[in-house]
Amino acid sequence: MRKIRIGVIGMGGMGYAHCKDVIALEQTELTCISSRDKEVVNKNAQEFGVKPFTDYKEMITSGLCDAVIIATPHWTHPEISVYAFENGLHVLAEKPIAVTVADADRMIKSAKDNNKIFSMMMQRRAEPRVKKALELVKKGYIGEIVRTLCIDSWFRTQAYYNSNIWRATWKGEGAGVLVNQAPHMIDVFLLLGGLPIEIETKTRTAYHDIEVENEVHALLGYKNGACGYYYVSTLEPIEGHHIEICGEKGKLVLDSQNLKFYKYEKSIPESIVSAEDMWETLKYEEVDISLDTDAMKGHIEVIRNFADSILNGEELITPGEEGLYSVEFYNACILSWKKNKSVKLPIDREEYNLLIDGLVKTSKPKKNVKIQRATDPKYRK
Secondary structure, eight states: OOOEEEEEEOOSHHHHHHHHHHHHOSSEEEEEEEOSOHHHHHHHHHHHTOEEESOHHHHHTSSSOSEEEEOSOGGGHHHHHHHHHHTTOEEEEESSSOSSHHHHHHHHHHHHHTTOOEEEEOGGGGSHHHHHHHHHHHTTSSOSEEEEEEEEEEEOOHHHHTTSTTTTOTTTTSSSTTTTTTHHHHHHHHHHHOOOSEEEEEEEOOSSOOSSOSEEEEEEEOTTSOEEEEEEESEEEEEEEEEEEEESSEEEEEESSOEEEEEESSOHHHHHHHOOSTTOOOOEEEEOOOOOTTSOOHHHHHHHHHHHHHHHOOOOSSBGGGHHHHHHHHHHHHHHHHHTSOEESSOOHHHHHHHHHHHHHTOOOOSSOOOOOOOOGGGOO
8 A cells, every 4th residue: 555655853752752653554654754963863763764864854855755744842843844835745743833823824824825734733632532522512412602611730840841941931932831731632622612702811830940831720701702711730740631611502521531421401591591490400411422442542543644634535633724723822821911911812913923022032041951852651642
């Protein structure tokens, strides 16, 4: 069978892991890798039996690959993606696809202009619970949104933040927890509940010695008048996420272990106006949910789907243009925080660019850096 020849750009923990997944799939062939670190790229190239490059542009124009997986620091994703699209390659970019909405816009436009497949590494979408939750929403079982909630708890040590010069800096990442840990669950949250039209955010930086945020809480407003709450931090040793999507017809609860769906006997508006007893309650039942737990999941499923989209036109699980949603969301959170005001979505691209440019200019070089290249084993399942 024909295989998609893939080159991986970036040989940190994730890039190395993606190489292994590419090799494991029957649809893909790892043909080349790129990293600015000559020692690392040569060592990995020898292990995988592929050609090494220290310049991603040379790799992209080498003729050795049909597509690239980009696993470099966030700021570099747009530049590399656009160069790949313009040189005839398909792109799978690590999360987040970009630091700013303006850059995300540019990536999406380039993919369309060059008629290339654009995917993103949002592997949570490939989890059975998330797939089923999205199915319930798409089929209308939840109904009109009444309230949303997302709590996303992480834990990171100072050693983690000291593991590379780019981590937790405005210049290196463009934010803290919002741009690094948060995008996965922001993506799922917005997939199920939709993008709000207004966000008001508070943040703090506690315990860690970093220049960006490690805790965020935000109040959300939706077009239909519904409200929501969002929280994320890297301060909680009991990690996990909890999402609630409350609609007029039912309630969806998704957490790190379970998916539950509660179906109302009547819709909320109908129950409110039809009840004659002042203490009448709205009856509901928990619906049994079956999950396809045997299906491929996680990072490797996103890569497989990307390859089959190129080969056979399979619908993307993680289309790159939908990566704009999470970037819009966290840019709005940062803008609200820094301007100390509620902001409307979509945000003003120019206003955000001016803000982030100023933050980058004041970003300070990190001290006590001890380089470590490793992928968190908890999230390589």
